[in-house]
Amino acid sequence: MADFDIRPTGGPIGAEIIGLDVSKPVSDTVFSDVESAFYRHSVVVIRDQTLSPAQLAAFSRRFGQPQANVRAEIQKGDVPEITLISNITENGKRIGSHDAGRYWHSDLCYLDKPSKLTLLHALEVPVRDGVAYGDTRFASMAAAYDALSDDLKEWIDGLKAANSYRYMWNKKAHEFGVRPVLSDKELEKYPPDAIHPVVRTHPVTGLKCLYVCEGYTRESVDMTEAESAAVLRQLFEHVVKPDFLYAHNWRLGDLLMWDNCAVQHKATFDYEPPLRRLMQRCTIEGSVPF
Known part of the structure:
Protein backbone atom coordinates (compact mmCIF):
# COMPACT_ATOMS: atom_id res chain seq x y z
CA MET A 1 0.00 0.00 0.00
CA ASP A 99 -28.61 24.78 -11.51
CA ALA A 100 -26.57 21.59 -11.78
CA GLY A 101 -27.68 18.72 -9.60
CA ARG A 102 -31.26 19.80 -8.87
CA TYR A 103 -32.58 16.27 -9.41
CA TRP A 104 -31.30 12.81 -8.59
CA HIS A 105 -29.32 11.73 -11.62
CA SER A 106 -26.36 9.91 -13.13
CA ASP A 107 -24.04 12.16 -15.10
CA ARG A 128 -21.26 30.29 7.70
CA ASP A 129 -20.32 30.21 11.39
CA GLY A 130 -17.99 27.30 10.75
CA VAL A 131 -20.68 25.18 9.06
CA ALA A 132 -20.26 24.12 5.42
CA TYR A 133 -23.40 24.10 3.27
CA GLY A 134 -24.18 22.53 -0.09
CA ASP A 135 -23.75 18.82 0.69
CA THR A 136 -23.87 16.41 -2.24
CA ARG A 137 -26.00 13.34 -1.55
CA PHE A 138 -25.37 9.95 -3.12
CA ALA A 139 -27.50 6.82 -3.42
CA SER A 140 -26.13 3.32 -4.05
CA MET A 141 -27.79 1.83 -7.11
CA ALA A 142 -26.36 -1.63 -6.37
CA ALA A 143 -27.80 -1.62 -2.84
CA ALA A 144 -31.09 -0.27 -4.19
CA TYR A 145 -31.32 -3.08 -6.75
CA ASP A 146 -30.44 -5.76 -4.20
CA ALA A 147 -33.25 -4.53 -1.93
CA LEU A 148 -35.96 -4.93 -4.58
CA SER A 149 -38.44 -7.77 -4.25
CA ASP A 150 -37.88 -10.76 -6.48
CA ASP A 151 -41.15 -10.02 -8.27
CA LEU A 152 -40.10 -6.46 -9.10
CA LYS A 153 -36.66 -7.60 -10.23
CA GLU A 154 -38.33 -10.05 -12.58
CA TRP A 155 -40.74 -7.38 -13.87
CA ILE A 156 -38.04 -4.85 -14.77
CA ASP A 157 -35.48 -7.35 -16.05
CA GLY A 158 -34.76 -6.55 -19.69
CA LEU A 159 -36.72 -3.28 -19.73
CA LYS A 160 -35.22 -0.22 -21.41
CA ALA A 161 -35.86 3.47 -20.77
CA ALA A 162 -35.37 6.76 -22.61
CA ASN A 163 -32.94 9.17 -20.94
CA SER A 164 -33.38 12.66 -22.28
CA TYR A 165 -31.33 15.85 -21.98
CA ARG A 166 -34.02 17.76 -23.88
CA TYR A 167 -36.70 16.58 -21.42
CA MET A 168 -34.51 17.58 -18.47
CA TRP A 169 -33.73 21.02 -19.90
CA ASN A 170 -37.30 22.33 -20.01
CA LYS A 171 -38.31 20.45 -16.86
CA LYS A 172 -35.57 22.32 -15.01
CA ALA A 173 -36.30 25.60 -16.82
CA HIS A 174 -39.98 25.54 -15.80
CA GLU A 175 -39.33 24.46 -12.22
CA PHE A 176 -36.38 26.65 -11.24
CA GLY A 177 -36.28 29.54 -13.74
CA VAL A 178 -32.48 29.74 -14.00
CA ARG A 179 -32.25 28.61 -17.63
CA PRO A 180 -34.58 29.69 -20.47
CA VAL A 181 -37.43 27.54 -21.74
CA LEU A 182 -36.48 26.31 -25.23
CA SER A 183 -38.65 25.45 -28.23
CA ASP A 184 -38.52 22.00 -29.81
CA LYS A 185 -36.41 23.50 -32.61
CA GLU A 186 -33.95 25.04 -30.16
CA LEU A 187 -33.66 21.75 -28.27
CA GLU A 188 -32.48 19.97 -31.42
CA LYS A 189 -28.92 21.23 -30.81
CA TYR A 190 -28.77 18.89 -27.80
CA PRO A 191 -28.43 15.08 -28.00
CA PRO A 192 -31.47 12.93 -28.80
CA ASP A 193 -32.73 10.46 -26.21
CA ALA A 194 -30.43 7.59 -25.24
CA ILE A 195 -32.09 4.22 -24.66
CA HIS A 196 -30.49 2.30 -21.78
CA PRO A 197 -31.38 -0.76 -19.66
CA VAL A 198 -33.43 -0.04 -16.54
CA VAL A 199 -31.02 -2.43 -14.80
CA ARG A 200 -27.45 -2.30 -16.03
CA THR A 201 -24.46 -4.49 -15.20
CA HIS A 202 -21.42 -2.71 -13.80
CA PRO A 203 -18.64 -3.18 -16.40
CA VAL A 204 -15.93 -3.67 -13.73
CA THR A 205 -17.56 -5.16 -10.62
CA GLY A 206 -20.33 -7.11 -12.38
CA LEU A 207 -22.93 -5.85 -9.89
CA LYS A 208 -26.50 -5.19 -11.01
CA CYS A 209 -27.40 -1.49 -10.67
CA LEU A 210 -30.64 0.39 -11.21
CA TYR A 211 -30.18 2.91 -14.02
CA VAL A 212 -33.18 5.22 -14.05
CA CYS A 213 -33.26 8.69 -12.48
CA GLU A 214 -35.80 11.43 -11.90
CA GLY A 215 -33.64 14.01 -13.69
CA TYR A 216 -33.36 12.45 -17.12
CA THR A 217 -35.40 9.24 -17.44
CA ARG A 218 -38.44 10.23 -19.48
CA GLU A 219 -40.21 6.90 -19.94
CA SER A 220 -39.84 3.16 -20.19
CA VAL A 221 -40.07 2.31 -23.87
CA ASP A 222 -41.43 -1.22 -23.31
CA MET A 223 -44.80 -0.43 -21.74
CA THR A 224 -47.77 1.91 -21.89
CA GLU A 225 -47.47 5.49 -20.68
CA ALA A 226 -49.46 4.71 -17.52
CA GLU A 227 -47.41 1.59 -16.75
CA SER A 228 -44.18 3.49 -17.37
CA ALA A 229 -45.18 6.34 -15.07
CA ALA A 230 -46.14 3.89 -12.31
CA VAL A 231 -42.97 1.80 -12.38
CA LEU A 232 -40.65 4.80 -12.70
CA ARG A 233 -42.35 6.58 -9.81
CA GLN A 234 -41.91 3.44 -7.69
CA LEU A 235 -38.23 3.16 -8.59
CA PHE A 236 -37.50 6.88 -8.09
CA GLU A 237 -38.93 6.68 -4.58
CA HIS A 238 -37.14 3.42 -3.81
CA VAL A 239 -33.59 4.41 -4.80
CA VAL A 240 -33.37 7.27 -2.31
CA LYS A 241 -34.33 5.36 0.83
CA PRO A 242 -32.04 6.23 3.78
CA ASP A 243 -30.33 2.82 3.84
CA PHE A 244 -28.76 3.51 0.44
CA LEU A 245 -27.55 7.08 1.06
CA TYR A 246 -24.32 8.93 1.82
CA ALA A 247 -24.09 12.72 2.19
CA HIS A 248 -20.77 14.38 1.43
CA ASN A 249 -20.08 17.46 3.52
CA CYS A 261 -23.04 3.33 -12.82
CA ALA A 262 -22.97 2.50 -9.12
CA VAL A 263 -24.53 5.70 -7.71
CA GLN A 264 -26.84 8.61 -8.39
CA HIS A 265 -26.34 12.02 -6.81
CA LYS A 266 -28.17 15.24 -6.01
CA ALA A 267 -26.95 18.64 -4.82
CA THR A 268 -28.26 20.40 -1.72
CA PHE A 269 -29.26 24.03 -2.33
Missing part, protein backbone atom coordinates in the same frame (compact mmCIF):
# COMPACT_ATOMS: atom_id res chain seq x y z
CA ALA A 2 1.26 3.47 -0.88
CA ASP A 3 1.90 6.04 1.85
CA PHE A 4 -1.66 7.33 2.25
CA ASP A 5 -4.73 6.27 4.19
CA ILE A 6 -8.08 5.04 2.83
CA ARG A 7 -10.88 5.42 5.37
CA PRO A 8 -14.29 3.94 4.50
CA THR A 9 -17.39 5.70 5.81
CA GLY A 10 -18.84 2.45 7.10
CA GLY A 11 -21.95 2.72 4.92
CA PRO A 12 -22.75 1.07 1.58
CA ILE A 13 -20.74 3.74 -0.28
CA GLY A 14 -18.09 6.32 0.49
CA ALA A 15 -14.44 6.57 1.57
CA GLU A 16 -11.82 9.29 2.04
CA ILE A 17 -8.16 9.29 1.08
CA ILE A 18 -5.75 11.21 3.28
CA GLY A 19 -2.13 12.07 2.49
CA LEU A 20 -2.12 11.95 -1.33
CA ASP A 21 -1.26 14.92 -3.61
CA VAL A 22 -2.55 14.37 -7.16
CA SER A 23 -1.19 17.71 -8.42
CA LYS A 24 2.09 15.80 -8.84
CA PRO A 25 2.67 12.79 -11.08
CA VAL A 26 1.02 9.69 -9.60
CA SER A 27 2.80 6.36 -10.01
CA ASP A 28 1.04 3.39 -11.55
CA THR A 29 1.11 1.61 -8.19
CA VAL A 30 -0.50 4.52 -6.35
CA PHE A 31 -3.06 5.01 -9.11
CA SER A 32 -3.97 1.32 -8.97
CA ASP A 33 -4.67 1.66 -5.23
CA VAL A 34 -6.85 4.74 -5.85
CA GLU A 35 -8.73 3.05 -8.69
CA SER A 36 -9.33 -0.07 -6.59
CA ALA A 37 -10.71 2.07 -3.74
CA PHE A 38 -12.93 3.90 -6.23
CA TYR A 39 -14.58 0.75 -7.54
CA ARG A 40 -14.85 -0.73 -4.05
CA HIS A 41 -16.50 2.31 -2.43
CA SER A 42 -18.19 4.04 -5.44
CA VAL A 43 -17.70 7.53 -3.91
CA VAL A 44 -14.19 8.58 -2.84
CA VAL A 45 -12.87 11.96 -1.70
CA ILE A 46 -9.18 12.84 -1.85
CA ARG A 47 -8.71 15.57 0.75
CA ASP A 48 -6.67 18.79 0.62
CA GLN A 49 -6.01 19.14 -3.11
CA THR A 50 -4.78 22.34 -4.76
CA LEU A 51 -5.32 21.85 -8.49
CA SER A 52 -5.27 24.05 -11.55
CA PRO A 53 -7.73 23.13 -14.32
CA ALA A 54 -4.83 21.60 -16.27
CA GLN A 55 -3.75 19.51 -13.26
CA LEU A 56 -7.31 18.28 -12.69
CA ALA A 57 -7.58 17.35 -16.37
CA ALA A 58 -4.23 15.53 -16.26
CA PHE A 59 -5.22 13.40 -13.26
CA SER A 60 -8.68 12.75 -14.72
CA ARG A 61 -7.16 11.37 -17.92
CA ARG A 62 -5.62 8.53 -15.93
CA PHE A 63 -9.16 7.10 -15.76
CA GLY A 64 -9.96 7.43 -19.47
CA GLN A 65 -11.18 9.86 -22.11
CA PRO A 66 -12.61 13.17 -20.79
CA GLN A 67 -15.98 14.26 -22.15
CA ALA A 68 -16.81 17.73 -23.42
CA ASN A 69 -20.02 19.02 -21.85
CA VAL A 70 -22.91 19.80 -24.19
CA ARG A 71 -23.13 23.30 -22.66
CA ALA A 72 -20.11 25.11 -24.08
CA GLU A 73 -20.82 28.21 -21.98
CA ILE A 74 -19.91 26.45 -18.73
CA GLN A 75 -16.56 25.15 -19.98
CA LYS A 76 -13.27 26.49 -18.68
CA GLY A 77 -12.10 28.08 -21.92
CA ASP A 78 -8.40 27.19 -21.87
CA VAL A 79 -9.07 23.61 -20.67
CA PRO A 80 -12.31 22.63 -22.45
CA GLU A 81 -12.73 19.27 -20.68
CA ILE A 82 -13.15 21.16 -17.39
CA THR A 83 -16.53 22.73 -16.58
CA LEU A 84 -17.48 25.08 -13.77
CA ILE A 85 -20.36 24.72 -11.31
CA SER A 86 -21.13 27.72 -9.11
CA ASN A 87 -23.67 30.18 -7.78
CA ILE A 88 -21.46 33.16 -8.69
CA THR A 89 -22.45 36.03 -10.97
CA GLU A 90 -19.79 38.51 -12.09
CA ASN A 91 -20.54 41.64 -14.14
CA GLY A 92 -24.05 40.36 -14.74
CA LYS A 93 -22.79 37.03 -16.16
CA ARG A 94 -23.29 33.67 -14.49
CA ILE A 95 -20.07 31.74 -13.93
CA GLY A 96 -20.54 28.09 -14.82
CA SER A 97 -23.75 26.15 -14.22
CA HIS A 98 -26.02 27.56 -11.52
CA LEU A 108 -24.47 12.23 -18.87
CA CYS A 109 -26.87 9.27 -18.83
CA TYR A 110 -28.50 10.94 -21.85
CA LEU A 111 -25.53 9.90 -24.06
CA ASP A 112 -25.02 6.54 -25.74
CA LYS A 113 -21.78 6.28 -23.73
CA PRO A 114 -22.56 7.90 -20.36
CA SER A 115 -19.93 9.04 -17.88
CA LYS A 116 -17.90 6.33 -16.20
CA LEU A 117 -16.90 8.64 -13.39
CA THR A 118 -17.05 12.28 -12.39
CA LEU A 119 -14.34 14.26 -10.60
CA LEU A 120 -15.46 17.42 -8.77
CA HIS A 121 -12.95 19.71 -7.07
CA ALA A 122 -13.94 22.30 -4.45
CA LEU A 123 -12.44 25.74 -5.12
CA GLU A 124 -14.88 27.65 -2.89
CA VAL A 125 -17.25 26.15 -0.31
CA PRO A 126 -20.17 28.09 1.23
CA VAL A 127 -19.45 28.35 4.97
CA TRP A 250 -17.60 19.52 1.52
CA ARG A 251 -14.26 20.93 2.63
CA LEU A 252 -12.12 23.34 0.65
CA GLY A 253 -9.76 21.35 -1.57
CA ASP A 254 -11.86 18.17 -1.68
CA LEU A 255 -11.51 16.17 -4.88
CA LEU A 256 -14.62 14.00 -4.95
CA MET A 257 -14.94 11.14 -7.42
CA TRP A 258 -18.02 9.01 -8.02
CA ASP A 259 -19.02 6.01 -10.11
CA ASN A 260 -21.93 6.93 -12.35
CA ASP A 270 -29.30 25.28 1.26
CA TYR A 271 -27.19 28.41 0.68
CA GLU A 272 -27.55 31.70 -1.21
CA PRO A 273 -25.29 34.67 -2.04
CA PRO A 274 -23.27 36.19 -0.50
CA LEU A 275 -22.17 32.62 0.33
CA ARG A 276 -20.17 31.44 -2.67
CA ARG A 277 -19.71 27.98 -4.15
CA LEU A 278 -17.30 27.24 -6.99
CA MET A 279 -16.38 23.77 -8.27
CA GLN A 280 -14.42 22.53 -11.26
CA ARG A 281 -15.50 19.26 -12.83
CA CYS A 282 -14.35 16.65 -15.31
CA THR A 283 -16.31 13.62 -16.52
CA ILE A 284 -14.78 10.50 -18.07
CA GLU A 285 -16.47 8.58 -20.86
CA GLY A 286 -17.74 5.12 -20.03
CA SER A 287 -19.00 2.20 -22.07
CA VAL A 288 -22.40 1.49 -23.62
CA PRO A 289 -24.64 0.23 -20.76
CA PHE A 290 -25.61 -3.44 -20.86
Whole structure:
Protein backbone atom coordinates (compact mmCIF):
# COMPACT_ATOMS: atom_id res chain seq x y z
CA MET A 1 0.00 0.00 0.00
CA ALA A 2 1.26 3.47 -0.88
CA ASP A 3 1.90 6.04 1.85
CA PHE A 4 -1.66 7.33 2.25
CA ASP A 5 -4.73 6.27 4.19
CA ILE A 6 -8.08 5.04 2.83
CA ARG A 7 -10.88 5.42 5.37
CA PRO A 8 -14.29 3.94 4.50
CA THR A 9 -17.39 5.70 5.81
CA GLY A 10 -18.84 2.45 7.10
CA GLY A 11 -21.95 2.72 4.92
CA PRO A 12 -22.75 1.07 1.58
CA ILE A 13 -20.74 3.74 -0.28
CA GLY A 14 -18.09 6.32 0.49
CA ALA A 15 -14.44 6.57 1.57
CA GLU A 16 -11.82 9.29 2.04
CA ILE A 17 -8.16 9.29 1.08
CA ILE A 18 -5.75 11.21 3.28
CA GLY A 19 -2.13 12.07 2.49
CA LEU A 20 -2.12 11.95 -1.33
CA ASP A 21 -1.26 14.92 -3.61
CA VAL A 22 -2.55 14.37 -7.16
CA SER A 23 -1.19 17.71 -8.42
CA LYS A 24 2.09 15.80 -8.84
CA PRO A 25 2.67 12.79 -11.08
CA VAL A 26 1.02 9.69 -9.60
CA SER A 27 2.80 6.36 -10.01
CA ASP A 28 1.04 3.39 -11.55
CA THR A 29 1.11 1.61 -8.19
CA VAL A 30 -0.50 4.52 -6.35
CA PHE A 31 -3.06 5.01 -9.11
CA SER A 32 -3.97 1.32 -8.97
CA ASP A 33 -4.67 1.66 -5.23
CA VAL A 34 -6.85 4.74 -5.85
CA GLU A 35 -8.73 3.05 -8.69
CA SER A 36 -9.33 -0.07 -6.59
CA ALA A 37 -10.71 2.07 -3.74
CA PHE A 38 -12.93 3.90 -6.23
CA TYR A 39 -14.58 0.75 -7.54
CA ARG A 40 -14.85 -0.73 -4.05
CA HIS A 41 -16.50 2.31 -2.43
CA SER A 42 -18.19 4.04 -5.44
CA VAL A 43 -17.70 7.53 -3.91
CA VAL A 44 -14.19 8.58 -2.84
CA VAL A 45 -12.87 11.96 -1.70
CA ILE A 46 -9.18 12.84 -1.85
CA ARG A 47 -8.71 15.57 0.75
CA ASP A 48 -6.67 18.79 0.62
CA GLN A 49 -6.01 19.14 -3.11
CA THR A 50 -4.78 22.34 -4.76
CA LEU A 51 -5.32 21.85 -8.49
CA SER A 52 -5.27 24.05 -11.55
CA PRO A 53 -7.73 23.13 -14.32
CA ALA A 54 -4.83 21.60 -16.27
CA GLN A 55 -3.75 19.51 -13.26
CA LEU A 56 -7.31 18.28 -12.69
CA ALA A 57 -7.58 17.35 -16.37
CA ALA A 58 -4.23 15.53 -16.26
CA PHE A 59 -5.22 13.40 -13.26
CA SER A 60 -8.68 12.75 -14.72
CA ARG A 61 -7.16 11.37 -17.92
CA ARG A 62 -5.62 8.53 -15.93
CA PHE A 63 -9.16 7.10 -15.76
CA GLY A 64 -9.96 7.43 -19.47
CA GLN A 65 -11.18 9.86 -22.11
CA PRO A 66 -12.61 13.17 -20.79
CA GLN A 67 -15.98 14.26 -22.15
CA ALA A 68 -16.81 17.73 -23.42
CA ASN A 69 -20.02 19.02 -21.85
CA VAL A 70 -22.91 19.80 -24.19
CA ARG A 71 -23.13 23.30 -22.66
CA ALA A 72 -20.11 25.11 -24.08
CA GLU A 73 -20.82 28.21 -21.98
CA ILE A 74 -19.91 26.45 -18.73
CA GLN A 75 -16.56 25.15 -19.98
CA LYS A 76 -13.27 26.49 -18.68
CA GLY A 77 -12.10 28.08 -21.92
CA ASP A 78 -8.40 27.19 -21.87
CA VAL A 79 -9.07 23.61 -20.67
CA PRO A 80 -12.31 22.63 -22.45
CA GLU A 81 -12.73 19.27 -20.68
CA ILE A 82 -13.15 21.16 -17.39
CA THR A 83 -16.53 22.73 -16.58
CA LEU A 84 -17.48 25.08 -13.77
CA ILE A 85 -20.36 24.72 -11.31
CA SER A 86 -21.13 27.72 -9.11
CA ASN A 87 -23.67 30.18 -7.78
CA ILE A 88 -21.46 33.16 -8.69
CA THR A 89 -22.45 36.03 -10.97
CA GLU A 90 -19.79 38.51 -12.09
CA ASN A 91 -20.54 41.64 -14.14
CA GLY A 92 -24.05 40.36 -14.74
CA LYS A 93 -22.79 37.03 -16.16
CA ARG A 94 -23.29 33.67 -14.49
CA ILE A 95 -20.07 31.74 -13.93
CA GLY A 96 -20.54 28.09 -14.82
CA SER A 97 -23.75 26.15 -14.22
CA HIS A 98 -26.02 27.56 -11.52
CA ASP A 99 -28.61 24.78 -11.51
CA ALA A 100 -26.57 21.59 -11.78
CA GLY A 101 -27.68 18.72 -9.60
CA ARG A 102 -31.26 19.80 -8.87
CA TYR A 103 -32.58 16.27 -9.41
CA TRP A 104 -31.30 12.81 -8.59
CA HIS A 105 -29.32 11.73 -11.62
CA SER A 106 -26.36 9.91 -13.13
CA ASP A 107 -24.04 12.16 -15.10
CA LEU A 108 -24.47 12.23 -18.87
CA CYS A 109 -26.87 9.27 -18.83
CA TYR A 110 -28.50 10.94 -21.85
CA LEU A 111 -25.53 9.90 -24.06
CA ASP A 112 -25.02 6.54 -25.74
CA LYS A 113 -21.78 6.28 -23.73
CA PRO A 114 -22.56 7.90 -20.36
CA SER A 115 -19.93 9.04 -17.88
CA LYS A 116 -17.90 6.33 -16.20
CA LEU A 117 -16.90 8.64 -13.39
CA THR A 118 -17.05 12.28 -12.39
CA LEU A 119 -14.34 14.26 -10.60
CA LEU A 120 -15.46 17.42 -8.77
CA HIS A 121 -12.95 19.71 -7.07
CA ALA A 122 -13.94 22.30 -4.45
CA LEU A 123 -12.44 25.74 -5.12
CA GLU A 124 -14.88 27.65 -2.89
CA VAL A 125 -17.25 26.15 -0.31
CA PRO A 126 -20.17 28.09 1.23
CA VAL A 127 -19.45 28.35 4.97
CA ARG A 128 -21.26 30.29 7.70
CA ASP A 129 -20.32 30.21 11.39
CA GLY A 130 -17.99 27.30 10.75
CA VAL A 131 -20.68 25.18 9.06
CA ALA A 132 -20.26 24.12 5.42
CA TYR A 133 -23.40 24.10 3.27
CA GLY A 134 -24.18 22.53 -0.09
CA ASP A 135 -23.75 18.82 0.69
CA THR A 136 -23.87 16.41 -2.24
CA ARG A 137 -26.00 13.34 -1.55
CA PHE A 138 -25.37 9.95 -3.12
CA ALA A 139 -27.50 6.82 -3.42
CA SER A 140 -26.13 3.32 -4.05
CA MET A 141 -27.79 1.83 -7.11
CA ALA A 142 -26.36 -1.63 -6.37
CA ALA A 143 -27.80 -1.62 -2.84
CA ALA A 144 -31.09 -0.27 -4.19
CA TYR A 145 -31.32 -3.08 -6.75
CA ASP A 146 -30.44 -5.76 -4.20
CA ALA A 147 -33.25 -4.53 -1.93
CA LEU A 148 -35.96 -4.93 -4.58
CA SER A 149 -38.44 -7.77 -4.25
CA ASP A 150 -37.88 -10.76 -6.48
CA ASP A 151 -41.15 -10.02 -8.27
CA LEU A 152 -40.10 -6.46 -9.10
CA LYS A 153 -36.66 -7.60 -10.23
CA GLU A 154 -38.33 -10.05 -12.58
CA TRP A 155 -40.74 -7.38 -13.87
CA ILE A 156 -38.04 -4.85 -14.77
CA ASP A 157 -35.48 -7.35 -16.05
CA GLY A 158 -34.76 -6.55 -19.69
CA LEU A 159 -36.72 -3.28 -19.73
CA LYS A 160 -35.22 -0.22 -21.41
CA ALA A 161 -35.86 3.47 -20.77
CA ALA A 162 -35.37 6.76 -22.61
CA ASN A 163 -32.94 9.17 -20.94
CA SER A 164 -33.38 12.66 -22.28
CA TYR A 165 -31.33 15.85 -21.98
CA ARG A 166 -34.02 17.76 -23.88
CA TYR A 167 -36.70 16.58 -21.42
CA MET A 168 -34.51 17.58 -18.47
CA TRP A 169 -33.73 21.02 -19.90
CA ASN A 170 -37.30 22.33 -20.01
CA LYS A 171 -38.31 20.45 -16.86
CA LYS A 172 -35.57 22.32 -15.01
CA ALA A 173 -36.30 25.60 -16.82
CA HIS A 174 -39.98 25.54 -15.80
CA GLU A 175 -39.33 24.46 -12.22
CA PHE A 176 -36.38 26.65 -11.24
CA GLY A 177 -36.28 29.54 -13.74
CA VAL A 178 -32.48 29.74 -14.00
CA ARG A 179 -32.25 28.61 -17.63
CA PRO A 180 -34.58 29.69 -20.47
CA VAL A 181 -37.43 27.54 -21.74
CA LEU A 182 -36.48 26.31 -25.23
CA SER A 183 -38.65 25.45 -28.23
CA ASP A 184 -38.52 22.00 -29.81
CA LYS A 185 -36.41 23.50 -32.61
CA GLU A 186 -33.95 25.04 -30.16
CA LEU A 187 -33.66 21.75 -28.27
CA GLU A 188 -32.48 19.97 -31.42
CA LYS A 189 -28.92 21.23 -30.81
CA TYR A 190 -28.77 18.89 -27.80
CA PRO A 191 -28.43 15.08 -28.00
CA PRO A 192 -31.47 12.93 -28.80
CA ASP A 193 -32.73 10.46 -26.21
CA ALA A 194 -30.43 7.59 -25.24
CA ILE A 195 -32.09 4.22 -24.66
CA HIS A 196 -30.49 2.30 -21.78
CA PRO A 197 -31.38 -0.76 -19.66
CA VAL A 198 -33.43 -0.04 -16.54
CA VAL A 199 -31.02 -2.43 -14.80
CA ARG A 200 -27.45 -2.30 -16.03
CA THR A 201 -24.46 -4.49 -15.20
CA HIS A 202 -21.42 -2.71 -13.80
CA PRO A 203 -18.64 -3.18 -16.40
CA VAL A 204 -15.93 -3.67 -13.73
CA THR A 205 -17.56 -5.16 -10.62
CA GLY A 206 -20.33 -7.11 -12.38
CA LEU A 207 -22.93 -5.85 -9.89
CA LYS A 208 -26.50 -5.19 -11.01
CA CYS A 209 -27.40 -1.49 -10.67
CA LEU A 210 -30.64 0.39 -11.21
CA TYR A 211 -30.18 2.91 -14.02
CA VAL A 212 -33.18 5.22 -14.05
CA CYS A 213 -33.26 8.69 -12.48
CA GLU A 214 -35.80 11.43 -11.90
CA GLY A 215 -33.64 14.01 -13.69
CA TYR A 216 -33.36 12.45 -17.12
CA THR A 217 -35.40 9.24 -17.44
CA ARG A 218 -38.44 10.23 -19.48
CA GLU A 219 -40.21 6.90 -19.94
CA SER A 220 -39.84 3.16 -20.19
CA VAL A 221 -40.07 2.31 -23.87
CA ASP A 222 -41.43 -1.22 -23.31
CA MET A 223 -44.80 -0.43 -21.74
CA THR A 224 -47.77 1.91 -21.89
CA GLU A 225 -47.47 5.49 -20.68
CA ALA A 226 -49.46 4.71 -17.52
CA GLU A 227 -47.41 1.59 -16.75
CA SER A 228 -44.18 3.49 -17.37
CA ALA A 229 -45.18 6.34 -15.07
CA ALA A 230 -46.14 3.89 -12.31
CA VAL A 231 -42.97 1.80 -12.38
CA LEU A 232 -40.65 4.80 -12.70
CA ARG A 233 -42.35 6.58 -9.81
CA GLN A 234 -41.91 3.44 -7.69
CA LEU A 235 -38.23 3.16 -8.59
CA PHE A 236 -37.50 6.88 -8.09
CA GLU A 237 -38.93 6.68 -4.58
CA HIS A 238 -37.14 3.42 -3.81
CA VAL A 239 -33.59 4.41 -4.80
CA VAL A 240 -33.37 7.27 -2.31
CA LYS A 241 -34.33 5.36 0.83
CA PRO A 242 -32.04 6.23 3.78
CA ASP A 243 -30.33 2.82 3.84
CA PHE A 244 -28.76 3.51 0.44
CA LEU A 245 -27.55 7.08 1.06
CA TYR A 246 -24.32 8.93 1.82
CA ALA A 247 -24.09 12.72 2.19
CA HIS A 248 -20.77 14.38 1.43
CA ASN A 249 -20.08 17.46 3.52
CA TRP A 250 -17.60 19.52 1.52
CA ARG A 251 -14.26 20.93 2.63
CA LEU A 252 -12.12 23.34 0.65
CA GLY A 253 -9.76 21.35 -1.57
CA ASP A 254 -11.86 18.17 -1.68
CA LEU A 255 -11.51 16.17 -4.88
CA LEU A 256 -14.62 14.00 -4.95
CA MET A 257 -14.94 11.14 -7.42
CA TRP A 258 -18.02 9.01 -8.02
CA ASP A 259 -19.02 6.01 -10.11
CA ASN A 260 -21.93 6.93 -12.35
CA CYS A 261 -23.04 3.33 -12.82
CA ALA A 262 -22.97 2.50 -9.12
CA VAL A 263 -24.53 5.70 -7.71
CA GLN A 264 -26.84 8.61 -8.39
CA HIS A 265 -26.34 12.02 -6.81
CA LYS A 266 -28.17 15.24 -6.01
CA ALA A 267 -26.95 18.64 -4.82
CA THR A 268 -28.26 20.40 -1.72
CA PHE A 269 -29.26 24.03 -2.33
CA ASP A 270 -29.30 25.28 1.26
CA TYR A 271 -27.19 28.41 0.68
CA GLU A 272 -27.55 31.70 -1.21
CA PRO A 273 -25.29 34.67 -2.04
CA PRO A 274 -23.27 36.19 -0.50
CA LEU A 275 -22.17 32.62 0.33
CA ARG A 276 -20.17 31.44 -2.67
CA ARG A 277 -19.71 27.98 -4.15
CA LEU A 278 -17.30 27.24 -6.99
CA MET A 279 -16.38 23.77 -8.27
CA GLN A 280 -14.42 22.53 -11.26
CA ARG A 281 -15.50 19.26 -12.83
CA CYS A 282 -14.35 16.65 -15.31
CA THR A 283 -16.31 13.62 -16.52
CA ILE A 284 -14.78 10.50 -18.07
CA GLU A 285 -16.47 8.58 -20.86
CA GLY A 286 -17.74 5.12 -20.03
CA SER A 287 -19.00 2.20 -22.07
CA VAL A 288 -22.40 1.49 -23.62
CA PRO A 289 -24.64 0.23 -20.76
CA PHE A 290 -25.61 -3.44 -20.86
